Amino acid sequence: MLTPAPSATKPDPQDLLAWYDRHRRDLPWRAKPGVTADPYRVWLSEIMLQQTTVTAVRPYYLNFLERFPTVEALAEAPSDAVMQAWAGLGYYSRARNLHACAKAVVEKHGGLFPGTEAELLKLPGIGAYTAAAVAAIAFDQKAAAVDGNVERVMSRIFMVEEALPKAKPLIRSLTEELVPADRPGDFAQAVMDLGATICTPKRPACALCPWMVPCRARAEGLQETFPKKQKKETGQLRKGAAFVVLRADDTILLRTRPPQGLLGGMAEPPTSTWEPDYQPSRAVLDAPIEARWQRLPGTVKHVFTHFPLELTVLFAKVAKGTPAPEDMRWTPRLQLHEEALPGAMKKVLVHALGEIPGGKAKASAKD
DNA sequence: AATCCGTGGTG
């Protein structure tokens, strides 16, 4: 051979499992060592953890478990209660699918989650990753759960030059070959713990890594350049107006967004359309109700996945008995915290009314 | 296959 192989050593799953036994994170949805996990809790946590940090999920998970202790309880709950409990966590289609999935498990599977990847995959809100994760963690199936952590770890270990997402099939097959037959669930959680605590996106702690020796990227000093990714551009700023109406009986005008699309099924004060060239000076023309509108100083800014939003807030007081326009309703100000209000809309209400009693949105007045 | 979906933390 004229050129030496980068590394002939293969990563040993047992080395990772030994590391996991000493350094595993203690998480509320994670069963104690040697104990088989409850499928309902594993599934619930996996849905919440999709594209969401452990820190953000923890309080929501505990609250959900208290309000909906079993899959039956969740299936029987009204949709409003589920959406309200999810409000603030983001990606609200997850909440709708979560509810639909609970109903399907009760109606089609007698209240017991199916134990194979293929059957799990048929349920709403469960894709390739979650099916494998639940199968491995809750049912000891030899399944490869490939999430963002695993993609990062594998792309570094094997120095995958192809960019994501094109590299997904290759990374999946590389992962499948490493899943051990004896502890597939622990292996899945071990790779994710490694990615979350050692093999981090920036400044990975390679010196502490159980797979430092076989890691090809580390051998080249190029670990931080993996995984390669396609760039995506940030969206254009959209502007609009939000209308906060306070009726004399201390109620606020709200509506529910359509079930599909952005913030689907969530509550909000009425707003104009959101467009790049929206003129706030003409916002009163879009008002849902006739009133003496007061344009509040400053704006509310919010960043969605694919575009930033800037809302001008208009405020009005109206007389008791004023009827709500079509498809809108009056909610007592003291019950706003029971509404399924996404973060952006909480910011709007806080901007106009001050802190929401029992709410937990942060104020954000600018300009 | 590429786009659409929230939010909060971080360097």
Added chain:
DNA sequence: TCACCAAGGAT
């Protein structure tokens, strides 16, 4: 400030 990212799925 800002780009990046976090236990992805549906269409």
